[in-house]
Structure formats: structure tokens, C-alpha cells
Amino acid sequence: MRQTYGKLLPGMRLSDLSGKLIVIEGTDGAGRTTQINLLKPWLEELGHAVLDTGMTRSRLAGEGIRRAKEGNNLGHLTQSLFYATDFIDRLENEIVPALRAGFIVLTDRYIYSLMARAIVRGMDPTWIRSIYSVALVPDAVFYLRIGIDQLLPRVVFSRGFDYWESGMDLYPGHDMYDSFCKYQGALLSEFDQLGEEYKFETADASADADAVCVHLKKRILGILEPNPKETVVSNSCSDLIETFAQRVLESLIPQPNRAEVHAENGLEIASHQHNSAALRRTGWVAR
Amino acid sequence: MEITSSIHVGPFEIFYPLKPSVSSIQRYGTHNYPGRLFVVEGIDGSGKSTQLSLLHKWLESKGYGVVFSEWNSSPLVKDTTKLGKKKKLLTPATFSLIHSTDFADRTERSILPLLKAGAVVLCDRYIYTAFARDVARGMDREWVRDLYGFAVKPAVAFYFRVPLETAIGRLVGARDGFKFYEAGLDLGLTDDPEDSFRMFQGLIIEEYEQMIPEFGLTTIDATLPVEAQQARVRQIVQAHLENAKDLRIRP
Numbered sequence: 132m133r134q135t136y137g138k139l140l141p142g143m144r145l146s147d148l149s150g151k152l153i154v155i156e157g158t159d160g161a162g163r164t165t166q167i168n169l170l171k172p173w174l175e176e177l178g179h180a181v182l183d184t185g186m187t188r189s190r191l192a193g194e195g196i197r198r199a200k201e202g203n204n205l206g207h208l209t210q211s212l213f214y215a216t217d218f219i220d221r222l223e224n225e226i227v228p229a230l231r232a233g234f235i236v237l238t239d240r241y242i243y244s245l246m247a248r249a250i251v252r253g254m255d256p257t258w259i260r261s262i263y264s265v266a267l268v269p270d271a272v273f274y275l276r277i278g279i280d281q282l283l284p285r286v287v288f289s290r291g292f293d294y295w296e297s298g299m300d301l302y303p304g305h306d307m308y309d310s311f312c313k314y315q316g317a318l319l320s321e322f323d324q325l326g327e328e329y330k331f332e333t334a335d336a337s338a339d340a341d342a343v344c345v346h347l348k349k350r351i352l353g354i355l356e357p358n359p360k361e362t363v364v365s366n367s368c369s370d371l372i373e374t375f376a377q378r379v380l381e382s383l384i385p386q387p388n389r390a391e392v393h394a395e396n397g398l399e400i401a402s403h404q405h406n407s408a409a410l411r412r413t414g415w416v417a418r
Numbered sequence: 419m420e421i422t423s424s425i426h427v428g429p430f431e432i433f434y435p436l437k438p439s440v441s442s443i444q445r446y447g448t449h450n451y452p453g454r455l456f457v458v459e460g461i462d463g464s465g466k467s468t469q470l471s472l473l474h475k476w477l478e479s480k481g482y483g484v485v486f487s488e489w490n491s492s493p494l495v496k497d498t499t500k501l502g503k504k505k506k507l508l509t510p511a512t513f514s515l516i517h518s519t520d521f522a523d524r525t526e527r528s529i530l531p532l533l534k535a536g537a538v539v540l541c542d543r544y545i546y547t548a549f550a551r552d553v554a555r556g557m558d559r560e561w562v563r564d565l566y567g568f569a570v571k572p573a574v575a576f577y578f579r580v581p582l583e584t585a586i587g588r589l590v591g592a593r594d595g596f597k598f599y600e601a602g603l604d605l606g607l608t609d610d611p612e613d614s615f616r617m618f619q620g621l622i623i624e625e626y627e628q629m630i631p632e633f634g635l636t637t638i639d640a641t642l643p644v645e646a647q648q649a650r651v652r653q654i655v656q657a658h659l660e661n662a663k664d665l666r667i668r669p
Binding site for chain 2: 142191194199205207209215224255258265
């Protein structure tokens with residue numbers, strides 16, 4: 132059964148959370164969003180329902196945080212708790228219902244980024260861990276690790292330095308570059324510590340996005356299908372295969388009413404590289 | 419880590435003891451700031467706001483620099499709380515967190531700097547309100563106490579103790595109906611707002627009663643005449659100001 136990091140929120144049942152919770156972590160500019168944008172359609176083509184979520188996207192607190200960050204008076208403590216509010220709103224209203232419905236939840240950052248940011252801002256590590264003790268333990272945490280040297284050109288030649296990403300609230304009086312290096316350096320070292328504690332799977336994010344993605348896909352397939360060597364089609368994967376088989380068969384069997392739609396689906400499936408690979412892997416092409 | 423030791427941010431170095439094992443009585447930081455913090459607690463209709471307002475006027479008349487801070491009033495956060503309440507988006511957990519965010523903002527931007535500057539700070543409701551309400555909503559008692567671990571320990575926390583029916587008698591007629599969260603309608607105890615309010619406040623009183631010994635709350639009998647309560651409050655506050663550095667802005 133799924134677990135939390137120690138405490139349970141009122142009304143939260145941990146049974147029947149059959150979906151998978153997959154976390155993509157990393158500092159600003161590590162390529163998390165790019166990976167999620169590659170992984171989501173891939174998983175959907177494999178037949179999985181996917182929810183993607185990320186920081187400040189909650190209905191409750193997202194807008195409030197954005198407005199608070201526009202001013203010059205958001206303190207470190209307030210910031211840490213505002214983000215916690217945003218996270219818990221998404222945990223209760225998005226992540227848990229999606230897991231219950233069997234979705235794969237891809238989350239762009241999780242409690243680890245929130246903890247790292249708070250700790251770097253001087254919050255007590257025990258205190259921040261206590262707050263997030265109500266979070267669910269994910270099925271995997273992929274940490275996209277990138278050094279500041281590789282990160283800098285990405286930032287400089289894309290969107291430029293940002294006030295918050297540079298930690299300017301921490302180092303007033305520095306210029307953005309100095310502040311960025313100090314802040315991201317502090318975050319990296321915090322992530323390295325969290326990584327050991329929370330068993331991150333580290334991926335070298337300095338490689339190009341496609342190479343990183345191939346690595347992530349392999350690892351995610353391992354999560355969806357834990358023992359590929361023992362059986363060609365494992366139990367946990369059988370639902371996926373069944374859904375898939377249904378789609379393929381439906382597309383092949385003539386159905387007058389919906390023939391066109393299904394024919395289109397069939398073409399789409401057949402033409403897509405990832406899917407044909409998946410079919411080969413599971414033996415469907417051979418049949 | 420090098421960076422945290424060099425910047426000295428965060429209130430924890432000031433008043434959060436870094437020992438999670440200590441009991442909650444010791445967890446909230448005592449401080450040696452020149453200012454003094456007095457807070458009032460009690461259920462709706464206990465008369466605490468009236469008492470605090472009278473105390474405020476008295477302190478001002480004596481020349482103290484007095485600042486008042488109300489529960490749920492941070493300009494950065496209150497719009498979010500309002501949205502959550504209006505659209506009924508709040509669960510027990512987010513209700514708890516958004517109120518702690520509001521309190522954090524008032525602590526780091528107002529309460530703490532004012533105490534350092536030597537002001538007398540008066541708070542209408544404090545962390546004990548959160549402990550009572552959040553636990554009544556089903557939050558873990560220890561988790562909520564941890565959440566507010568950054569709070570400054572008040573010089574005196576007054577608890578205005580009143581029987582539930584007396585408080586309700588004062589409220590009925592003085593207002594038009596009970597609001598959703600105020601009445602604890604989110605708990606789904608009953609659909610009737612007044613019944614729900616009664617049940618919810620009953621749970622809150624139970625929590626307050628437990629906190630009297632836990633946090634050393636100073637109990638005031640809120641069934642006494644207003645004047646008698648105020649005389650008692652002033653007497654206690656006076657005693658705490660006598661030992662303090664002179665905070666008066668006028669001689």
C-alpha cells in the first residue's frame with residue numbers, strides 16, 4: 132500500500148491509490164518541463180491516462196503566490212508556507228484523485244524542491260520535514276542533475292536571469308549573476324543531500340534532452356512493468372496490454388458506426404515508432 | 419552548508435529551538451526583545467475582542483506604543499483565504515496551511531520587528547486559535563503544533579472562558595447567520611448552521627481546555643461583568659510591563 136512520510140491528512144485513504152506517482156526534480160533550467168512534455172504524450176500513446184502537475188498550479192494558492200512574488204515584501208517564512216499550501220491543495224485535489232483513478236501522475240517538482248528552497252532560505256530542516264510528512268512517497272524520483280557551468284549558458288541564452296531563480300531575495304546588493312551562482316550552488320548542494328535521504332535516481336541533465344528522455348523512458352517502463360525478465364507480460368502490465376489490445380483489435384474489426392475514427396487510431400498507432408516498439412516488446416506485433 | 423551559516427535568515431535561529439524532541443510547551447520561543455506581546459483567545463462571543471480593545475485604549479492613554487494585529491489579516495495572504503472560503507476550496511489541511519501562511523507573514527513583517535523595536539503588540543487570536551480549530555477539523559495535534567513552531571511566545575495569553583450557550587446567546591441577534599467555515603459546516607456534522615456551529619464550538623472548547631495547562635493560558639471568567647474582567651486583565655498586563663524596559667513613547 133502507498134505510504135506517506137509519516138503523517139496522514141484527515142480523510143485521506145491510502146488504499147486503492149493504484150496509479151503511479153513519478154516525480155521529476157531538478158534545479159531551475161535543468162530541463163524538467165522539456166522532459167515532461169516528451170514523457171506525457173509517450174505515456175498517453177502507450178494507453179496511460181496522465182496527469183501533469185507542478186508548482187503554483189493550485190486553484191487555491193497559485194494566483195496568490197504569483198501576486199505575492201510581484202511585490203517586494205514576501206518573506207522567507209511566508210513564502211515557504213504559501214508554497215506548502217499550494218502543494219497540499221494539489222495533493223488533495225489533483226494528485227490523490229488521479230492516483231485513485233489509476234492515472235500516472237507526472238509532477239514537475241515535488242516536496243524536495245520546496246524543502247531545498249526553504250532550507251537554503253534558513254528554515255529549520257526538521258520543521259520543513261514535519262510539514263511535508265503528510266506527502267505521499269512517490270514511485271520514483273528522477274533528479275535531473277546539472278552543474279552551474281552547464282546551467283549558465285542555458286539560462287543566459289534563453290530567458291535570462293530571473294529575480295527569484297537568482298535568489299535575489301536572499302542576496303540583496305549582489306548582481307544577478309553572482310546571486311544566481313550562489314543561490315543555485317546552495318540548492319545543488321541541498322539537493323545532493325536530499326537525494327541520498329530520499330533515494331533520488333539521478334540523471335545527468337547536461338546531456339541533450341532526447342538522450343535524457345531515452346534514459347527516463349527506460350526507467351519508467353521498469354516502474355510500470357517491474358519484472359520484465361520473468362514474464363513477457365507481467366501482471367502489473369497486463370491492464371495496459373489489455374487496453375492496448377482492445378484498441379488495436381477495435382481498430383481492425385470493422386465497426387460501421389465508428390469505422391473512420393478507429394481506422395484513424397489504427398493508423399496513428401501503427402505509424403508511431405514508440406508504439407510499434409512497445410508492441411514488439413510485448414509480442415503483439417508477432418501475433 | 420556554508421551559505422546558510424553566512425546569511426542568518428529565518429526566524430529559527432532566533433526563537434525556534436532546534437530540538438524536535440522537546441515538548442510543545444518549550445517549543446515556542448521565549449524572547450528577550452524590549453517589546454511585549456499580549457494575546458486574547460476564546461470562542462466567538464466570549465467577549466475577547468471587546469476586552470482587547472479596552473486594554474488597547476488604556477495602554478495608549480498611559481503613553482505606550484501599541485500595535486494591534488488581527489487574525490487572518492495579512493495583505494499578502496488574505497485574498498487567497500477569502501477565495502478559498504468563498505469557493506469552499508478549503509480542506510482541513512489547506513485551511514490550516516493558509517492560516518499559518520497569514521500568521522507567518524504577520525510574524526515576520528510585523529509582530530517580530532515591532533517587538534524588537536519595543537512596541538506593545540496586541541493580537542486578537544493567536545496560534546491557540548489555530549490549534550483549537552485545526553484539531554477540531556481532524557488535523558494531527560502534533561503536526562499543527564510543529565507548523566507554528568516559529569511563533570513568538572506571548573508574555574500573556576488570555577483565555578476568555580465562557581459556557582457555549584452564553585456565547586451563542588450573545589451572538590444570536592447580533593449577526594445574520596453563521597458563515598460556512600465559521601460554523602464548521604465543512605465537517606459535515608449537520609446541515610443546520612446553528613447546530614453545526616454549536617457542535618464545532620463545543621469541540622473547540624475541548625481543545626482550549628486542554629491547552630490551558632499545556633501552554634499556561636491565563637483564564638479569565640468571561641461571564642463576569644465587562645468592567646471586572648478588564649480590571650483583572652489590566653492588573654496582569656501591568657505586572658508584565660513593570661519589569662520591562664520603558665516602552666512609553668510619551669513620558
